[in-house]
Amino acid sequence: MEDSAKSRMSAALHTRSGLSDEAVHDISAAATVLLADVFALYLKTKNFHWHMSGPHFRDYHLLLDDQGDQILP
Numbered sequence: 001m002e003d004s005a006k007s008r009m010s011a012a013l014h015t016r017s018g019l020s021d022e023a024v025h026d027i028s029a030a031a032t033v034l035l036a037d038v039f040a041l042y043l044k045t046k047n048f049h050w051h052m053s054g055p056h057f058r059d060y061h062l063l064l065d066d067q068g069d070q071i072l073p
Contacts, residue, residue, distance in 0.1 A: 042072045
């Protein structure tokens with residue numbers, strides 16, 4: 001890879017947003033936590049989906065399948 005391509009890949013982005021560096025850090029941290037929670041909910045939903053049993057198996061199986069699709073389309 002050329003030196004100019006390497007330098008462009010590692011260069012900082014300078015997109016103006018009107019937010020301070022601290023605000024950007026706080027928003028990024030909150031978004032990371034939120035994304036992790038959503039993914040954990042998706043995995044738990046799919047886990048229940050595949051391990052469902054009992055007399056209402058089909059209803060719950062379909063319900064959890066739809067919920068998983070709504071969480072992570």
